[in-house]
Amino acid sequence: xxxxxxxxxxxxxxxxxxxxxxxxxxxxxxxxxxxxxxxxxxxxxxxxxxxxxxxxxxxxxxxxxxxxxxxxxxxxxxxxxxxxxxxxxxxxxxxxxxxxxxxxxxxxxxxxxxxxxxxxxxxxxxxxxxxxxxxxxxxxxxxxxxxxxxxxxxxxxxxxxxxxxxxxxxxxxxxxxxxxxxxxxxxxxxxxxxxxxxxxxxxxxxxxxxxxxxxxxxxxxxxxxxxxxxxxxxxxxxxxxxxxxxxxxxxxxxxxxxxxxxxxxxxxxxxxxxxxxxxxxxxxxxxxxxxxxxxxxxxxxxxxxxxxxxxxxxxxxxxxxxxxxxxxxxxxxxxxxxxxxxxxxxxxxxxxxxxxxxxxxxxxxxxxxxxxxxxxxxxxxxxxxxxxxxxxxxxxxxxxxxxxxxxxxxxxxxxxxxxxxxxxxxxxxxxx
Numbered sequence: 001x002x003x004x005x006x007x008x009x010x011x012x013x014x015x016x017x018x019x020x021x022x023x024x025x026x027x028x029x030x031x032x033x034x035x036x037x038x039x040x041x042x043x044x045x046x047x048x049x050x051x052x053x054x055x056x057x058x059x060x061x062x063x064x065x066x067x068x069x070x071x072x073x074x075x076x077x078x079x080x081x082x083x084x085x086x087x088x089x090x091x092x093x094x095x096x097x098x099x100x101x102x103x104x105x106x107x108x109x110x111x112x113x114x115x116x117x118x119x120x121x122x123x124x125x126x127x128x129x130x131x132x133x134x135x136x137x138x139x140x141x142x143x144x145x146x147x148x149x150x151x152x153x154x155x156x157x158x159x160x161x162x163x164x165x166x167x168x169x170x171x172x173x174x175x176x177x178x179x180x181x182x183x184x185x186x187x188x189x190x191x192x193x194x195x196x197x198x199x200x201x202x203x204x205x206x207x208x209x210x211x212x213x214x215x216x217x218x219x220x221x222x223x224x225x226x227x228x229x230x231x232x233x234x235x236x237x238x239x240x241x242x243x244x245x246x247x248x249x250x251x252x253x254x255x256x257x258x259x260x261x262x263x264x265x266x267x268x269x270x271x272x273x274x275x276x277x278x279x280x281x282x283x284x285x286x287x288x289x290x291x292x293x294x295x296x297x298x299x300x301x302x303x304x305x306x307x308x309x310x311x312x313x314x315x316x317x318x319x320x321x322x323x324x325x326x327x328x329x330x331x332x333x334x335x336x337x338x339x340x341x342x343x344x345x346x347x348x349x350x351x352x353x354x355x356x357x358x359x360x361x362x363x364x365x366x367x368x369x370x371x372x373x374x375x376x377x378x379x380x381x382x383x384x385x386x387x388x389x390x391x392x393x394x395x396x397x398x399x400x401x402x403x404x405x406x407x408x409x410x411x412x413x414x415x416x417x418x419x420x421x422x423x424x425x426x427x428x429x430x431x432x
């Protein structure tokens with residue numbers, strides 16, 4: 001993977017125009033798009049509701065499985081895969097064509113399947129965001145309240161009373177996107193609540209537990225149980241030489257039975273960290289001892305969170321020639337196949353290509369200079385995003401159904417996009 005587009009179409013700086021772009025949200029996709037604008041010479045500012053880039057205590061990692069080359073197109077100048085491997089990955093593991101995620105039988109602890117992840121990356125989100133924030137005009141503490149369009153300009157209003165004007169606004173403000181609600185209305189833009197719950201914790205562990213986890217698999221593993229539970233463990237940071245200082249992410253998901261009149265499971269009020277952690281330890285007890293014992297070492301005060309899973313099957317929006325969406329704002333999806341970041345990266349690359357081909361517009365007098373590029377970009381994102389959301393939801397249903405588990409995309413085709421006709425494939429490093 002290199003910093004320049006693999007298609008050999010080098011972004012050309014544009015001159016003579018002052019078509020400012022407003023990006024709402026300083027997450028991964030928002031910052032990748034900002035770097036693309038910078039490469040194209042398009043003035044751009046990012047507005048983030050948090051007080052700082054690292055204001056959130058919660059952190060996690062994510063996998064780049066099939067969007068490596070697209071990521072390379074969008075990275076800052078001078079940053080390539082080697083830099084990510086050395087500075088942003090959760091570990092120093094360089095994957096090859098044999099890399100995989102082990103799927104374990106929750107009852108016996110035996111290996112059920114190897115999910116191929118050839119040449120994949122696993123990045124720490126916080127480190128990745130800090131890297132991408134460098135050299136970008138970011139305004140923090142900017143909670144979006146309203147968007148208005150008039151005369152070819154878009155104006156964003158913020159909770160602090162300030163306003164910003166531009167010729168294009170890109171909503172990269174996550175699954176609960178305010179921009180999406182403005183475009184579609186609060187009802188059509190609302191998340192779809194799913195019958196699955198999740199709890200997660202990121203923590204250090206006793207040295208012997210940390211070593212035991214990495215002996216089972218050096219990076220990540222998952223287990224499923226006939227009762228409809230799914231458990232995941234992955235390395236968050238093992239850069240320290242002391243195993244007791246390594247951190248890991250523990251994730252559980254399960255089918256919600258609270259709406260079932262025949263349910264026998266007692267509902268638990270998971271309002272505090274200790275309550276979440278105790279519930280996680282309790283749920284893990286039904287799994288094989290070799291796996292369950294790892295969960296019993298999570299400390300009560302570990303940073304932990306809990307909630308209901310949700311998504312939004314992508315549907316077309318009226319961009320007014322001046323507003324669009326990207327990343328989780330455009331296609332929030334369940335995470336069991338790790339498709340979210342890969343699709344977000346694809347959004348950034350798709351918008352880059354559309355701008356390279358259609359900006360400046362053929363009609364230089366147009367009051368909507370980005371309209372041509374948005375038409376091309378959105379036609380691709382709407383189709384790809386909807387398929388990814390719906391197939392991810394179906395996969396989530398199946399990994400929680402013991403009788404359908406083997407037919408799930410996770411075990412049937414792994415982490416590749418379902419539709420091979422998209423022309424997306426997992427690449428070897430020699431091909432990048």
